[in-house]
Amino acid sequence: MSKFNLTKKSKAIITTGIAVAATSGITTLYLCKDSIFKNNDAAPQQQTTTLEPKVETEKSVNVCDYSMVEAFQKGLINSVSDYVRETPYKVDTIKLNINECSNVRKGYYTQISNEDTILEKYITVNFIDVDTTEIPEALKKMVLKFAKQTNDSVQQQSVVAHEAFHATHDYSKYNLKIQERGNILNLEEIMARFIEFSYLRENYKVTGDSTIFKSNFSFYQYALRRGEINPQSTDSTEQRAEQLFVLENLFNQSNQNYGSIYDKDIVKCLKEAKDYNPERPNQYQEALDDVFKTIWDGKLVNVNPVSTGELEMPTLPENTQTLVNCLTTREEYRIDSLKTVQDTTNLFLDTQNSGNIK
């Protein structure tokens, strides 16, 4: 999400919502609170669709059938950039004018599926074509800057990295308590942003151009300029400090502003999630490993700062937490009931056993 604070009176927010993984249909994830733009729930009109040439790999396997971590483990890629290079995506051109820009997104991931089969799955990044005729003078500069930034090829590729993360991660398979599931879904968006950042960081390490760290990642550009971090360092303590610096910023951003954008979507996922099965092993640690495992400087790393006590788990958006609290009570009640049934059964069995004369 990007925020543009304008004059004292006119405060416009263009949200570049980046989709969380959808199980079906098209994801819609962008809000525009207090916008001076028309508040229109419909997505901006998409004028043209062009398909980027698919990168045909010479390998017999398609890298994109795997998550980034899996592709790394299979020796198919060494970096986030390698993965992005081999990920097919579409580019949509969005005509942006004053009436249609209440919702603007940089990109999204779509998955259309029926009961068991995935019918279609694709990543789309948007190219923004601004029609400035009706945009007030005071806003023009801001809107054009936003479009230029979104249309930049490096930024577009970073969005592909972000969406590819969503496209290849499915946490519904894990046996999780409701609070744990809420945490994982919240972390999924944070880590998609971390991967988006990692793509930019790899690019920076080659080009030395720190201006690619914009909006959500501008904190990193400032830290580079102040010499507070050194991404070229091979010292493990410094590398960990850098990871923590980035994660802490992303956690704070989630807690402070963008988390609420995903509230509705996480609530929807939680309502559709399978009940926790106390008779099966809990898989929270597995899900945490899944969400936090990534590629960093050509190595596979688990950047989890929560289990280590280095950072606190980000807070859940308001409605999500309310739902989690409510469902946790039901979950505990259900688990207690199951336990009672089990206890009664054991008691019954004990009584039976005690009746046996050996």
Ligand SMILES: [Zn+2]
């Ligand atoms: Zn996302």
